[in-house]
């Protein structure tokens with residue numbers, strides 16, 4: 001059934017836990033709209049024939065006495081309300097109301113800018129280091145403060161988001177400049193990224209592979225090239241990748257940390 005929906009609606013593959021539920025709702029709405037389209041089309045053609053000029057040369061100012069069309073319209077409203085109350089709201093509540101626990105998730109900060117995704121991992125200590133807007137420069141895109149003990153092991157990549165399979169991923173989204181939109185189509189996850197706000201988003205990937213991070217908001221002239229990559233891999237490969245990308249910890253910083261700890 002799911003494969004059929006994906007094929008008929010031309011959707012990207014389903015690669016997260018909740019993807020099928022979103023697609024089911026999409027399919028239901030499409031089926032309902034198809035029924036409406038056919039129904040209203042028949043009704044339209046019926047009125048064209050029934051009230052044709054040759055049969056009614058003189059206008060009848062009283063109009064129809066039959067209330068059938070009102071009943072049909074009321075039924076449509078009921079079905080729409082049911083779709084909203086019984087499907088859309090519960091699905092939304094499940095996504096927004098039940099965020100995974102931080103300690104069970106992979107946490108990552110994504111800082112959008114024209115036209116790239118800066119990805120910030122907390123490193124081994126699990127604590128995100130301080131970021132300072134005053135430190136932003138051409139070689140420090142997110143303004144990380146490496147003198148902060150928590151920041152020394154933090155991993156920063158550009159356009160490369162690696163995550164392990166079958167574990168909840170918590171992404172905190174911010175923007176340095178304009179409104180962007182973080183879109184992982186195969187995960188059925190999308191969230192606008194607003195400067196001055198930190199907005200969380202979560203998903204659980206269920207399929208290994210390399211996917212695209214698209215910017216789904218026209219954010220400037222280079223919008224088309226604001227493209228990143230999401231790699232879903234095994235826990236082991238993910239850990240290796242983290243190790244490969246871990247920054248070299250400078251001794252001066254280590255000394256500083258020790259002196260802070262003393």
Ligand SMILES: [Cu+2]
Pocket residue numbers: 115179180181215216217218219223226
């Ligand atoms: Cu953008």
